[in-house]
Amino acid sequence: MWWKEAVVYQIYPRxxxxxNGDGIGDLQGIIEKLDYLNGNPDSLGxxxxxxxxxxxxxxxxxxxxxxxxEDIDPVFGDLKTFKKLLKEAHKRNIKVIMDLVxxxxxxxxxxxxxxxxxxxxxxxxxxxxxxxxxxxPPNNWMGAFGGNAWEWxxxxxxxxxxxxxxxxxxxxxxxxxxxxxxxxxxxxxLDMGVDGFRLDVVNYYIKDKKxxxxxKDYFKGLRPYDxxxxxxxxxxxxxxxILKSFRKLLNSYDGDRMSVGEVFIEPxxxxxxxxxxxxxxxxxxxxxxxxxxxxxxxxxxxxxxxIASLEQxxxxxxxxxxxxxxxxxxxxIKRYEKGIETIPRMRIAAxxxxxxxxTPFLYYGEEIGMEDQSVPKDEIQDPLGKMYWPIFNGRDxxxxxxxWNASEYxxxxxxxxxxPMNKNYKKNNVEVEAAKPDSLLNTYKKLLSIRRSSxxxxxxxxxxxxxxxxxxxxxxxIYKKNRLLILLNFKNEKVQFDLxxxxxxKTKTILLYSTDMQRLEGExxxxxxxRLSSYEGMIIKFE
Ligand code: NOJ
Numbered sequence: 001m002w003w004k005e006a007v008v009y010q011i012y013p014r015x016x017x018x019x020n021g022d023g024i025g026d027l028q029g030i031i032e033k034l035d036y037l038n039g040n041p042d043s044l045g046x047x048x049x050x051x052x053x054x055x056x057x058x059x060x061x062x063x064x065x066x067x068x069x070e071d072i073d074p075v076f077g078d079l080k081t082f083k084k085l086l087k088e089a090h091k092r093n094i095k096v097i098m099d100l101v102x103x104x105x106x107x108x109x110x111x112x113x114x115x116x117x118x119x120x121x122x123x124x125x126x127x128x129x130x131x132x133x134x135x136x137p138p139n140n141w142m143g144a145f146g147g148n149a150w151e152w153x154x155x156x157x158x159x160x161x162x163x164x165x166x167x168x169x170x171x172x173x174x175x176x177x178x179x180x181x182x183x184x185x186x187x188x189x190l191d192m193g194v195d196g197f198r199l200d201v202v203n204y205y206i207k208d209k210k211x212x213x214x215x216k217d218y219f220k221g222l223r224p225y226d227x228x229x230x231x232x233x234x235x236x237x238x239x240x241x242i243l244k245s246f247r248k249l250l251n252s253y254d255g256d257r258m259s260v261g262e263v264f265i266e267p268x269x270x271x272x273x274x275x276x277x278x279x280x281x282x283x284x285x286x287x288x289x290x291x292x293x294x295x296x297x298x299x300x301x302x303x304x305x306x307i308a309s310l311e312q313x314x315x316x317x318x319x320x321x322x323x324x325x326x327x328x329x330x331x332x333i334k335r336y337e338k339g340i341e342t343i344p345r346m347r348i349a350a351x352x353x354x355x356x357x358x359t360p361f362l363y364y365g366e367e368i369g370m371e372d373q374s375v376p377k378d379e380i381q382d383p384l385g386k387m388y389w390p391i392f393n394g395r396d397x398x399x400x401x402x403x404w405n406a407s408e409y410x411x412x413x414x415x416x417x418x419x420p421m422n423k424n425y426k427k428n429n430v431e432v433e434a435a436k437p438d439s440l441l442n443t444y445k446k447l448l449s450i451r452r453s454s455x456x457x458x459x460x461x462x463x464x465x466x467x468x469x470x471x472x473x474x475x476x477x478i479y480k481k482n483r484l485l486i487l488l489n490f491k492n493e494k495v496q497f498d499l500x501x502x503x504x505x506k507t508k509t510i511l512l513y514s515t516d517m518q519r520l521e522g523e524x525x526x527x528x529x530x531r532l533s534s535y536e537g538m539i540i541k542f543e
Contacts, residue, residue: 002095003196003258003286004319005458006047007354007448008361009037012327013054013076014062015401016364018413025401025412027054027077027085033404036430039092044367044441045448048095050198050260052327054082055101058108060167061145061383063099064200065106069185086193095195097258102182103204104168111181112169119156126178127169128161128207129153140213141233142225146387149233163204163233165383173205173242183249190253199285202261202277206239208232219266222392226266235273243277243284260287260321260361268295275313282317287359293324298336298345300473300490303352304464307475311357311462320358324349325366331398334372341492343369344535347443347515348488351537354447355477355486357462365402367444368433372397373422381419403429438517450513450539456484465503471495472532476503484512485540489532499528504542512539 017029030049037046053063054076063073072082089096105112114123130138130150137150137159143166150159151166161170171178186197211232218229243261250257263274268291277288292306310320324332336345346369353360364370375396380386385394396419403425404411410425422428433441451457460479467474472495473488485504489495509525515537525540532538 001256001258002047003256003359006095006359007045007451008048008050008097008359009044009046010050010052010326010361010363012052012364012399014052014418015399015412017402017404018417021414022075023413023415023417024075026075027072027081031081031085031088034088034092034094037092038094042434042445043092044445045452046362047093047452048097048195049089050097050361051099053099053101058106058167060106060165062381064101065104065108065165065168066101067106067108067110069182070188083192090193097196097198097260098189098194099200100186100197101200102171103201104162104164104170107167107169111171115169116153116156116160119158125175126172128172129156129158130161130211131158139211139232140216140228141211142223142228144223144225145384146223146225161207163201170204170207174209174238179242179245183246186246186249190250190257194257195255196250196258196260196286199259199261201264202243202285202288203235203239203263203273204233205242206236207234208236221266222388230266240277240279240284244279247279247284258286260289260359261285263288264291268292271310271313275310275315275318278315278318280315282315287319287321289323289361290321290358291323293322293332294329298338298490299470300467300488301470303473307356307462308464320356321361322353322356322358323361323363324353325363325398326361327363327399328395329398331363331366331370331372333366333369334397341535343440344492344515345490346440348490348535348537350440350444350447351486351515351539352473352488354444354451355457355484355539356475357460357477363398365400367441368403368428368430369440370400370403370428371422371424373400373420375420379420405429405431443515446513454484455479456482460484463503465500467497469495469497472497483542485509485538485542487530487532487536487538487540489534489536492534494534495532497530497532499530501528504528508543510541510543512541514538 014025016025017033018025019028055066056068056071056073057063057065072078111123111126114121115127137148141149143149145165162168163170214228214232261277265273274288277285290310296302380394382394382396400419400422401412401417406426410421433439456477456479460477463476465474471491475486477484487497511523511525516533
C-alpha cells in the first residue's frame with residue numbers, strides 16, 4: 001500500500017510557486033517545481049503531495065470555502081492544467097492528494113444560494129436551518145472563527161449554522177441527497193486519477209439531531225469556542241456510517257486510493273478520538289491525522305509518550321502517521337527555536353519524523369528551515385487573524401511564500417506576493433541550502449533516501465527504549481530479522497546512551513547515518529555504551 005510507505009509533502013498552493021507573476025502561487029508553478037520534489041537524482045524525494053484547496057472559491061478562508069467542487073479556481077489555473085499536473089506528478093512517482101472540504105461550502109455555492117432563496121426551495125434542507133427561540137439562536141454552539149455559530153437570514157427569517165465563518169455554511173449531512181451529490185463529486189476526481197483525499201474537519205460533519213447545548217468551561221483557550229466541550233456539534237456517532245460508505249467508494253477504485261482525516265481534539269495530544277476514525281476494522285479512514293507532536297515540548301520523554309500512546313491506541317491493521325507543522329499551526333522551527341541550536345534541533349526533528357513507524361506529513365519549506373514571520377496588521381489575510389488581532393494575528397505567518405533563491409521575491413514570483421516574503425530569504429532559500437553539504441535540506445534529502453531504500457523504516461515495527469538520562473529518544477525499528485537503532489540526542493551536550501544488553505543481539509553494528517558530519521558512514525559502533533555529540537541523531541544498523 002503506497003500510502004504506508006510514502007512520505008507526504010503538503011503544499012499550500014497560494015504560496016509555493018507563482019508562474020504567471022500575479023503574486024499568488026498556481027498549478028503551473030507547482031508543475032515547474034515537481035523535479036525539486038521527486039524524479040531527479042538531486043530531488044528532495046517525497047512520494048506524494050497534498051494540495052490545500054484549489055477549487056473555485058471567494059477565498060474568505062483561502063479555498064476552505066468552496067463555491068464549485070468540480071473546477072479549479074482561475075487564480076490557480078484550470079482543469080487542463082490540473083490534469084497536466086496529475087500526469088507530470090505521476091511520471092515522477094508523486095501521488096496527488098486533494099483537500100476535500102465537505103463539512104461546509106461557501107455561501108456563494110449555488111447549492112447555498114438556492115437553499116437560502118426560500119424556505120420552500122428543494123435545497124433548503126441541504127444546509128442546517130432553524131427557527132429562532134425567543135428571538136435567539138436555537139442553542140449555544142459557537143463558531144470556531146468567533147461568535148455564535150448561527151447566522152440570522154432576514155429574508156427567510158431563520159438561522160443557518162456555520163461552524164467557521166458565516167460565509168462557510170455547514171451542509172446537512174443527514175440529508176441523503178447531500179451525500180449523493182458529494183459522493184458523485186468525489187467520483188469525478190477519482191475518475192480523473194487523483195490518488196487520495198485529505199478530509200477537512202471530518203469529525204464535524206454530523207451534528208446532534210436535538211441540537212443540545214454543549215457543556216461549557218471544559219477547556220481553556222483563546223476563543224470562546226475553546227471553552228466548550230464539543231460533544232454535540234462534533235464527533236456524533238452517525239459520521240462513522242458516512243465514512244464507511246466513503247471507504248467503500250474509495251475501495252471500488254483500483255490503485256489504492258487513500259484518505260486522511262483532520263480530527264482536532266481537546267485536550268490536545270490524546271489520540272483516542274482520532275483513532276476511532278479508522279473504523280472498527282480499518283474500514284473508515286486510512287488514517288486520521290495524529291497531531292500529538294504539535295503539542296510536545298522539546299523533551300524526548302514527551303515525544304516518546306506521544307508515540308507510545310498512539311501505538312497503544314491503534315487497533316491491529318491501523319497505520320500511524322506524524323505531523324510537525326501545517327498551514328494552521330506555528331511551524332515547528334518557531335516552536336523549538338533556540339538561537340544557534342535551532343537548526344541542530346530541526347535535524348533531530350527531521351530524523352524523528354523520517355524514522356518512525358507511520359506516514360510522515362511534511363509541510364512545504366520545513367526542509368529548508370523556513371521560518372514563521374508575523375505579518376503586519378494591515379497585511380493580515382487570514383480571517384482568524386483579522387478576528388482576533390492583536391491577541392492572535394492569524395495563520396499567515398506559517399503560509400509565507402516559498403523561498404527558492406535570493407532574487408527579488410525569492411524566485412517565488414516576479415511581482416509582490418500576496419503575503420510578505422520571509423525577511424531572511426536571501427540567506428535561507430533552496431538554492432543556498434542545496435549548495436551547502438551540511439544544510440538542513442541535505443539532511444532531509446539524505447534521510448528521505450535512506451527511508452526510501454529501507455524496508456525496516458517503511459514497514460518495520462517500533463520498540464521504544466528507555467533512557468534514564470532523559471536526554472535521548474531511542475528506539476529500534478525491526479522488520480523480519482533486521483533492525484535499526486535510532487538515537488536522538490535532544491540536548492546541546494555530549495551524552496552517553498547505554499543499550500541494555502537484553503535488547504540487542506550480538507551482531508556487528510555499523511553507522512548508517514549521523515547528523516554529525518565528523519562521523520564516517522559505515523564506521524563500527526561499539527555497544528553497549530554509545531556516545532553522542534550534542535544534538536546528534538544516529539541511525540545504527542545491526543548486521
Ligand atoms: C481546517 C483547515 O485546515 C483550516 O485551514 C480551515 O480554516 C478550516 N478547517 C475550515 O475549513
